Amino acid sequence: DGGITQSPKYLFRKEGQNVTLSCEQNLNHDAMYWYRQDPGQGLRLIYYSQIVNDFQKGDIAEGYSVSREKKESFPLTVTSAQKNPTAFYLCASSFQGAYEQYFGPGTRLTVT
Amino acid sequence: ELKVEQNPLFLSMQEGKNYTIYCNYSTTSDRLYWYRQDPGKSLESLFVLLSNGAVKQEGRLMASLDTKARLSTLHITAAVHDLSATYFCAVDKGGGGADGLTFGKGTHLIIQP
Numbered sequence: 233d234g235g236i237t238q239s240p241k242y243l244f245r246k247e248g249q250n251v252t253l254s255c256e257q258n259l260n261h262d263a264m265y266w267y268r269q270d271p272g273q274g275l276r277l278i279y280y281s282q283i284v285n286d287f288q289k290g291d292i293a294e295g296y297s298v299s300r301e302k303k304e305s306f307p308l309t310v311t312s313a314q315k316n317p318t319a320f321y322l323c324a325s326s327f328q329g330a331y332e333q334y335f336g337p338g339t340r341l342t343v344t
Numbered sequence: 345e346l347k348v349e350q351n352p353l354f355l356s357m358q359e360g361k362n363y364t365i366y367c368n369y370s371t372t373s374d375r376l377y378w379y380r381q382d383p384g385k386s387l388e389s390l391f392v393l394l395s396n397g398a399v400k401q402e403g404r405l406m407a408s409l410d411t412k413a414r415l416s417t418l419h420i421t422a423a424v425h426d427l428s429a430t431y432f433c434a435v436d437k438g439g440g441g442a443d444g445l446t447f448g449k450g451t452h453l454i455i456q457p
Contacts, residue, residue, distance in 0.1 A: 265444050274348075274432055274447030275387075282442050290444055322386060328442060331375055331394060335387045 235259065236336035238323050243341045245317075253308045253339045255323035262328035264306035268292060269320040269338075278321075281306055282328060310341065317343045346371050348435050350448035358456055360422050365451045367416040367433035376416045377434045377445065378407050387432065391418075423455045 236257045245251045255264065263282045267275035277290030281300040295314025300306055306325075310317045320340050324333040347370040357363050367376070375394055379387040391400045393409035393416060400407050404427065406419045416433055430452045434445040 263442050267444075267447075272449070272452075274449045275434075275445075276447070277437070277444040280442075280444045288443070291446075326442075331392050332377070332389055333445065334389070335379075337386045 236323060236325055236334060238321075238336040238339050240339060241337065243339055245341070245343050247343055248312045249343075250312060251310050251317075251341065251343075253310065253321055253323075253341070255306045255308065255336060256304055257323075257325045257334075257336075258304060259325060259334065260303075260327075261325035261334075262303070263326045264300070265324040265326075265333060266290075266296075266298065266306070266308045267322045267324065269322060275322060278308065310343075317341060346373075346435060346437060346446045348433060348446050348448040350431075350433055350451050352451060353449055354452045356454045356456065357420075357423055359424055362422065363420050365418040365420075365431055365433075365453075367418070367448055369414050369416075369433075369435045369446075372411070372414075373435045373438075374411055375436045376409050378416070378418055379432045379434065381430045381432065381450070383430075390431075420453075425455050425457060428453055428455045 239254045265280040266278040269275050279298040281287035297309045322338045323336040326333045349368045378390040391407040396411040398409045404421045409416045430450045432450045434447045437443040
């Protein structure tokens with residue numbers, strides 16, 4: 233089955249720890265995206281990548297880092313510099329120049 | 345800076361009634377998207393509107409786009425309980441969508457029997 237997978241579904245961390253969220257797609261999509269959702273809010277763009285080995289900051293990139301070493305994978309690291317990391321994180325992908333983004337199931341991160 | 349505003353943010357309605365959700369955006373864009381989100385779940389794509397005057401319908405939902413007014417509407421006809429969810433509109437940041445989307449805050453829709 234083609235799709236986007238994110239792991240883990242739930243993640244718990246202590247303050248001060250870095251944590252990496254996984255996003256993998258087998259749709260042969262060129263572009264991948266990370267969004268953050270807070271309760272009662274819409275999604276906000278963290279980082280995006282249109283091709284391998286290249287990525288750009290979104291609206292709220294501070295405290296996050298990404299890599300794009302393979303077309304299929306776009307992991308997101310939430311660093312200790314992120315002041316309020318508890319949120320629902322959604323990964324998406326699309327074909328280059330296409331209009332529709334497909335979303336993964338999300339990772340719910342709780343930092344205490 | 346691109347801003348996307350939805351209203352209402354919360355809507356409780358009875359089954360069988362009609363209602364419209366509005367989505368305004370602040371800068372020129374020819375592409376607008378509607379998504380549905382169930383509690384605790386990811387986003388499901390409903391409609392992609394690609395040009396001025398575009399209208400798309402799926403079941404009891406119909407979406408339209410007026411790029412001159414920078415307005416999209418999502419109309420619900422004869423609502424049923426299964427349509428209870430949060431609905432988001434989103435607009436391209438640019439680059440044909442490759443630069444990501446800007447989302448509205450969502451409309452939390454509850455449909456009561």
